[in-house]
Amino acid sequence: xxxxAAQPETAVTTxxxxxxTLVELSARPVRRRRRWPDVAVAALVAVVAxxxxxxxxxxxxxxxxxxEVPVAQQDPAEPPDGAPEVSDEVPSEEVPPEVSAAAxxxxxxxxxxxxxxxxxxxxxxxxxxxxxxWGSNNFGQADPPEGTYQAVAAGAEHSCAIATGGTLNxxxxxxxxxxxxxxGTYQAVAAGVDHSCAIATGGSLVCWGEDVYGQATAPExxxxxxxxxxxxxCAIATGGTLNxxxxxxxxxxxxxxGTYREVAAGWESSCAIATDGTIxxxxxxxxxxxxxxxGTYQAIAxxxxxxxxxxxxxxxACWGSNSFGELDAPGxxxxxxxxxxxxxxxxxxxxxxxxWGSNISRLADVxxGTYQAVAxxxxxxxxxxxxxxxxxxxxxxxxxxxxxxxxxxxxxxxxxHNCGVATSGTLACWGDDHSVGRTDAPPGAYSAVSTGEVHxCAIATDxxxxxxxxxxxxxxxxPAGAHxxxxxxxxHNCALANDxxxACWGSNxxxxxxxxxGTYRxxxAGGFHSCAIRTDxxxACWGYxxxxxxxxxxGTYQTVAxxxxxxxxxxTDxxxACWGRTGFWIDDAPEGSYKSIATGTYHTCAVTSDDSxxxxxxxxxxxxxxxxxx
Numbered sequence: 001x002x003x004x005a006a007q008p009e010t011a012v013t014t015x016x017x018x019x020x021t022l023v024e025l026s027a028r029p030v031r032r033r034r035r036w037p038d039v040a041v042a043a044l045v046a047v048v049a050x051x052x053x054x055x056x057x058x059x060x061x062x063x064x065x066x067x068e069v070p071v072a073q074q075d076p077a078e079p080p081d082g083a084p085e086v087s088d089e090v091p092s093e094e095v096p097p098e099v100s101a102a103a104x105x106x107x108x109x110x111x112x113x114x115x116x117x118x119x120x121x122x123x124x125x126x127x128x129x130x131x132x133x134w135g136s137n138n139f140g141q142a143d144p145p146e147g148t149y150q151a152v153a154a155g156a157e158h159s160c161a162i163a164t165g166g167t168l169n170x171x172x173x174x175x176x177x178x179x180x181x182x183x184g185t186y187q188a189v190a191a192g193v194d195h196s197c198a199i200a201t202g203g204s205l206v207c208w209g210e211d212v213y214g215q216a217t218a219p220e221x222x223x224x225x226x227x228x229x230x231x232x233x234c235a236i237a238t239g240g241t242l243n244x245x246x247x248x249x250x251x252x253x254x255x256x257x258g259t260y261r262e263v264a265a266g267w268e269s270s271c272a273i274a275t276d277g278t279i280x281x282x283x284x285x286x287x288x289x290x291x292x293x294x295g296t297y298q299a300i301a302x303x304x305x306x307x308x309x310x311x312x313x314x315x316x317a318c319w320g321s322n323s324f325g326e327l328d329a330p331g332x333x334x335x336x337x338x339x340x341x342x343x344x345x346x347x348x349x350x351x352x353x354x355x356w357g358s359n360i361s362r363l364a365d366v367x368x369g370t371y372q373a374v375a376x377x378x379x380x381x382x383x384x385x386x387x388x389x390x391x392x393x394x395x396x397x398x399x400x401x402x403x404x405x406x407x408x409x410x411x412x413x414x415x416x417h418n419c420g421v422a423t424s425g426t427l428a429c430w431g432d433d434h435s436v437g438r439t440d441a442p443p444g445a446y447s448a449v450s451t452g453e454v455h456x457c458a459i460a461t462d463x464x465x466x467x468x469x470x471x472x473x474x475x476x477x478x479p480a481g482a483h484x485x486x487x488x489x490x491x492h493n494c495a496l497a498n499d500x501x502x503a504c505w506g507s508n509x510x511x512x513x514x515x516x517x518g519t520y521r522x523x524x525a526g527g528f529h530s531c532a533i534r535t536d537x538x539x540a541c542w543g544y545x546x547x548x549x550x551x552x553x554x555g556t557y558q559t560v561a562x563x564x565x566x567x568x569x570x571x572t573d574x575x576x577a578c579w580g581r582t583g584f585w586i587d588d589a590p591e592g593s594y595k596s597i598a599t600g601t602y603h604t605c606a607v608t609s610d611d612s613x614x615x616x617x618x619x620x621x622x623x624x625x626x627x628x629x630x
Contacts, residue, residue: 110624111351117301117340118154118191120360120602124622125149127351129164132622135360136602137583138565141172142619154340155191155228160198162186168198175546178209192228192265197235199223205235215246229265229302234272236260242272252283266302266339271309273300279309289320303339310337316346323397324379326357330628345625356628358395360618363603367391370611375413376600382418384411386611390420400431412488414438414451415601421446425461438469452488452525457495459486465495475506489525489562494532496523502532512543526562526599533557537572549580563599568606570594576606584617 129148166185203222240259269283277296343357380394417431500519529543537556566580
């Protein structure tokens with residue numbers, strides 16, 4: 001089975017209902033943001049947006065995951081009359097030195113002083129000041145700069161860090177300028193989705209990046225802590241009062257009265273620790289993420305629809321959605337905690353890091369066996385064995401990793417659902433239906449299938465094209481005629497006619513549905529672009545090209561896979577070439593000979609000439625980091 005339609009990276013968001021309407025507003029596509037109340041709460045992976053990264057500004061404050069300015073650097077302004085006294089110290093109860101065995105697993109020779117979890121990647125400052133990052137690296141957000149640092153903040157798809165001299169460095173996705181670090185010296189930094197904020201050495205607040213909702217319009221005054229959420233920001237003034245601004249559609253910017261010492265801004269909710277150590281949360285509560293636990297706490301971290309806090313005794317408490325085990329915090333005592341989109345990490349007293357929940361790096365853990373094709377999705381992958389059975393691994397929140405029994409001739413994997421063609425010719429689809437019928441496979445006999453974001457298309461045995469699922473962009477309005485291959489993209493499709501010409505339909509905001517003339521023998525549809533192999537073996541790509549994903553390389557190729565912002569192809573000599581957005585084997589494709597390849601959201605996989613599978617794209621966790629098994 002050839003991978004007829006490389007699966008797209010579902011990483012393009014829209015503020016409105018259609019990415020095509022954004023063309024009139026902006027020259028760049030915006031990552032698609034799904035409103036969580038409108039989808040299953042458990043579908044954390046459906047959000048391509050991030051989380052606040054909570055970091056510490058100095059070595060004295062790295063033991064609690066806040067972005068609080070050290071006492072010596074704060075403005076000595078008194079709290080307002082009648083307000084309780086603001087203490088800059090954590091509760092007097094000392095954190096016991098004992099930690100869980102899991103927390104101290106891994107390399108004991110590598111220790112860290114602070115950590116920060118972003119949407120699907122994380123970063124940590126090592127004991128010597130060096131930076132390490134792991135997880136998703138599709139924008140280079142896990143490739144930290146050299147040097148020594150005192151604090152780091154991992155956002156959605158970018159990261160920022162404060163060097164030992166106080167200057168700022170940011171890297172990764174920069175479509176809204178969120179990685180354009182300002183000049184000057186700083187004490188604290190926070191990275192959100194498309195914006196960042198930092199507290200200067202004098203206490204003033206500076207924000208940059210996307211400001212559609214005013215989230216990057218920093219208020220005047222002096223501050224001691226800041227937290228950047230998805231489209232809102234919160235900060236604690238030097239007097240202890242709380243100020244929030246930006247998107248307030250769920251009340252996430254309605255800062256409560258009182259005085260506080262810690263604040264965390266998540267997706268559509270916020271939490272803070274009051275000066276008496278209790279937790280206060282506000283904003284969206286569809287997963288119970290604002291139902292803060294009782295007790296007293298020293299640090300707090302906000303994810304997408306779950307939050308975590310560190311008690312005064314050093315134990316971890318998490319609440320909200322538990323779709324990926326993000327509430328299953330390990331036992332033991334810790335000195336810092338941070339929350340990503342669907343995972344959490346904590347810093348043990350010995351300097352090692354313990355993480356739990358979804359682990360993107362494990363997507364490369366391919367099961368043993370021999371395979372003829374592989375198809376990576378969002379947080380899961382499936383492969384077709386040489387015997388025709390299907391094997392899946394990774395996240396199974398919607399049953400997407402529960403492969404059906406029987407033998408198959410074709411397989412296609414989407415973000416949260418999959419489809420296959422049984423040897424009998426019937427279609428089987430499983431996983432998240434997304435309330436649009438994308439897993440309701442039509443009857444009949446088929447030879448090939450391709451999964452899109454919320455729709456699918458297949459080639460019937462009579463060579464006609466059939467599509468089903470969401471049709472908001474006309475993507476299921478298949479053309480008539482005889483075709484031998486079909487590729488389903490984000491919201492558009494392309495099909496290869498029997499005469500070698502290509503027809504595309506559906507969303508066309510970036511001309512991804514306008515193929516060049518000529519005859520072809522292979523076609524692949526990505527997020528907002530498409531690629532095809534001409535009859536002479538050369539590649540042609542068209543559509544959105546901000547990352548060079550439509551700049552096809554020279555040479556001749558036998559197959560191509562189109563992702564959201566990058567592509568990979570196997571040349572006629574069997575080697576792999578990738579181009580487009582950084583990561584995903586762009587500069588480090590594995591050596592050897594391969595016969596099929598497919599792109600996923602966070603990783604790319606290929607089948608070698610000896611029928612084994614190789615996957616890559618995400619960075620492995622560093623030494624000294626232990627991930628609780630899921």
